[in-house]
Amino acid sequence: MKSTIHACPNCHAAWSGDPLGTARCPECDAVLVPLHLDKEAWDRLSVEEKESKKNETFNQVANRPHEVHLMSQEFYLRAISEDIHTIKILLICVVLVLPFLIFLGIIS
Numbered sequence: 001m002k003s004t005i006h007a008c009p010n011c012h013a014a015w016s017g018d019p020l021g022t023a024r025c026p027e028c029d030a031v032l033v034p035l036h037l038d039k040e041a042w043d044r045l046s047v048e049e050k051e052s053k054k055n056e057t058f059n060q061v062a063n064r065p066h067e068v069h070l071m072s073q074e075f076y077l078r079a080i081s082e083d084i085h086t087i088k089i090l091l092i093c094v095v096l097v098l099p100f101l102i103f104l105g106i107i108s
């Protein structure tokens with residue numbers, strides 16, 4: 001999984017990490033805000049651009065906290081839906097193979 005950039009609204013430090021990982025600042029333990037940038041894109045920005053990107057995101061969060069919450073929820077739901085898909089395939093295999101094994105057991 002690509003590492004994405006999160007920023008701390010408390011001490012303004014930026015951290016890279018797994019989008020589904022713990023989103024807490026290692027410095028001050030505040031909840032981090034996702035900047036929706038991967039590490040390569042972030043590294044290409046100048047110091048001023050990084051600052052303005054952080055401030056822009058902090059303002060958005062202050063104005064619309066609910067939307068950021070929905071964004072991380074969407075990540076979470078997508079991961080769950082992939083898991084359900086895997087479980088479904090496993091169940092279909094079991095349902096198809098089991099009667100066959102029982103049939104083999106009866107005729108042998």
Ligand SMILES: [Zn+2]
Binds near residue numbers: 009026028030
């Ligand atoms: Zn912090």
